[in-house]
Amino acid sequence: MAKNTGKPSEEAFEAAWNRIGKRAYFYRIPDAAEHYGRAGKIIHARPTPSDYILTVDGLTAYAEVKSTQNRTSLPFSLLKKGQTVAGRQVLAAGGVYLIFAHNLLTDTWYRIPFEVVRAVEALGKASLPWTELENFKWNLNTKT
Known part of the structure; x- marks a missing residue:
C-alpha cells in the first residue's frame, strides 16, 4: 500500500460535508505543511488544536481526521501532543x-468522541482495537 499522507482522507471528509450544503460548515485550520507551502520554508507556527472546526445542524466541534493502515487498532500516538492537550481543554470547557x-485497510470510518480516548487512556491503554469501535462506525453518506 502507498504511503499514507492523510490527504485523501481529509479530501473525502471535506467532500462529505460539502454534499449537504448549508447544514454544515467546516474551517480547515492551517497546519505546518500549509504554512511551509505558503512561506516556502519552515516557520515557527503555533500547534493546531485539530484539523477542522466543524458545525453541523447547530453542533460545533473540533474535528481531527486521522487515517491509518494499522491492522488491529487506532493508536493514540497518531494524535499530536497539541491535539491531545487541546482535546482535554475543549472537554474541560464543556x-x-x-x-x-x-481505517485505510477496510475503508471504514469511525466518529470517536475524545471522551472515549480519555477513558481508554485512564485504563493505561494506548490504542483502541477496531473490534471495540463498532459502535462508532460512521458513514460518510449520512454525515451525522
Whole structure:
C-alpha cells in the first residue's frame, strides 16, 4: 500500500460535508505543511488544536481526521501532543472534540468522541482495537 499522507482522507471528509450544503460548515485550520507551502520554508507556527472546526445542524466541534493502515487498532500516538492537550481543554470547557478515524485497510470510518480516548487512556491503554469501535462506525453518506 502507498504511503499514507492523510490527504485523501481529509479530501473525502471535506467532500462529505460539502454534499449537504448549508447544514454544515467546516474551517480547515492551517497546519505546518500549509504554512511551509505558503512561506516556502519552515516557520515557527503555533500547534493546531485539530484539523477542522466543524458545525453541523447547530453542533460545533473540533474535528481531527486521522487515517491509518494499522491492522488491529487506532493508536493514540497518531494524535499530536497539541491535539491531545487541546482535546482535554475543549472537554474541560464543556466543548465537543471528535476524532474521525479512517481505517485505510477496510475503508471504514469511525466518529470517536475524545471522551472515549480519555477513558481508554485512564485504563493505561494506548490504542483502541477496531473490534471495540463498532459502535462508532460512521458513514460518510449520512454525515451525522
